[in-house]
Amino acid sequence: MIITKRVSQWKVEMASVLESKVDEFKLMGYSRATGVDVWNCLTEKVWKGDPEKRLHEVVEDIFHLSSNKYMSYLTVQTYKDDTGLLESIAAITGSQKE
Incomplete structure (x- = not known):
């Protein structure tokens, strides 16, 4: 029997991977x-998102994640975090974003 689950359901089993x-x-x-x-x-x-995948597909995706894709993701996340921080500061100080 082939078992597929949503990727979020595989997360616990993927800790060591x-x-x-x-x-x-x-x-x-x-x-x-x-x-x-x-x-x-x-x-x-x-x-x-959270597609359905087999265990070996999730493991393969993790091992094939490139450093370029990972760093691109982190860069975008940092930008989003900085934007949120700037908006929070503007809201607190009452200043407007230029």
Whole structure:
């Protein structure tokens, strides 16, 4: 029997696979890589949501995540976080964004 689940349902079983990918990124010099960031990157950039996949497909996606795609994801997230921070500061100070 072939079992498919939503990728979010595989997350617990993927802990060691994610940690392996994090270790790979750290060896490449990305010292702040985390399993949470890798998972979120896959969810947003590779899976684009929560599709149904087989176990081996999820493992393959994790191991095939490129450092370029991961860094692109982190860059966009940083920009989003900075934008949110600037909007929060503007709201608190009453100033408008230019």
